[in-house]
């Protein structure tokens with residue numbers, strides 16, 4: 001029997017479902033409370049719903065929680081989880097503990113069609129988009145799920161190529177009947193799908209990170225084929241039109257490749273491109289992937305690049321690499337066995 005999953009349904013969808021089953025309308029809020037707030041794994045645990053109504057519910061629905069089938073722990077405490085999803089596929093999520101924070105890095109797709117030359121997930125090709133249930137299950141079923149403080153859409157896939165399901169997951173994380181998180185706990189990272197950036201800015205209040213990686217269009221195109229369709233210059237023009245007050249954060253991700261985009265000429269070009277924008281720049285160490293000519297910049301080069309941008313008035317940080325020993329670092333997720 002193909003049960004539908006309650007985890008991943010909005011309150012409106014739950015209301016429609018209970019009405020269709022002939023249950024009282026208030027049951028929708030009760031179910032949301034059990035699934036999202038009390039975090040139950042089975043309908044039988046919903047004890048304020050009558051046994052008869054639970055049986056009716058069970059004919060069509062289950063909670064839809066799936067446990068990870070593998071968990072790897074890095075020497076630095078980072079954990080990588082392998083989750084089964086539909087059609088026999090797998091995805092990975094990463095838990096990153098840091099001081100008082102526990103950040104979860106979630107996947108939005110199985111593989112990715114964007115084919116960035118430096119990314120392991122891109123190498124897999126596109127194998128499917130995750131449902132809201134599969135996105136949210138990562139948040140609920142990782143170890144220490146109740147201690148998660150922040151969420152980043154920086155796992156496998158391009159979240160703005162799975163817009164509706166990602167936005168539904170965000171609704172459930174932030175709604176009063178869901179986890180009631182502040183949207184400021186969520187950051188979506190994108191390669192820059194312009195029409196959906198526009199929608200995301202209008203329809204959410206979450207932070208936004210743009211994967212830039214080069215200020216020079218011809219070079220960005222060799223690293224990220226998307227530049228042919230959505231140019232960095234056009235993304236930035238769109239971002240300039242947005243009102244970034246209200247503590248919404250805009251950041252740019254910049255992977256530093258040895259001898260490619262890491263000289264001060266690039267730093268100067270980058271500072272010109274972003275001039276006047278209220279944003280942060282995160283410099284990312286390149287995590288080497290197999291069969292790639294690209295190499296990471298030296299620490300010294302990264303520090304020089306950072307100091308140049310800082311002197312130009314940007315908030316610029318070198319992002320610490322986490323979980324590299326278990327292939328859990330940025331861009332290393334591929335579900336390959338290690």
Ligand SMILES: C[S@@+](CC[C@H](N)C(=O)[O-])C[C@H]1O[C@@H](n2cnc3c(N)ncnc32)[C@H](O)[C@@H]1O
Nearest residue numbers: 119154157158189190191211253286287330331
């Ligand atoms: C895997 S992507 C997922 C989100 C979205 N698709 C994007 O590109 O922004 C998350 C971040 O990892 C970066 N990344 C990809 N491959 C990497 C690698 N080999 N080393 C370091 N960062 C990498 C991406 O550029 C991006 O900033």
Ligand code: SF4
Nearest residue numbers: 112114116119122157
């Ligand atoms: S970096 Fe992001 S957009 Fe590019 S292939 Fe990897 S997951 Fe896809």
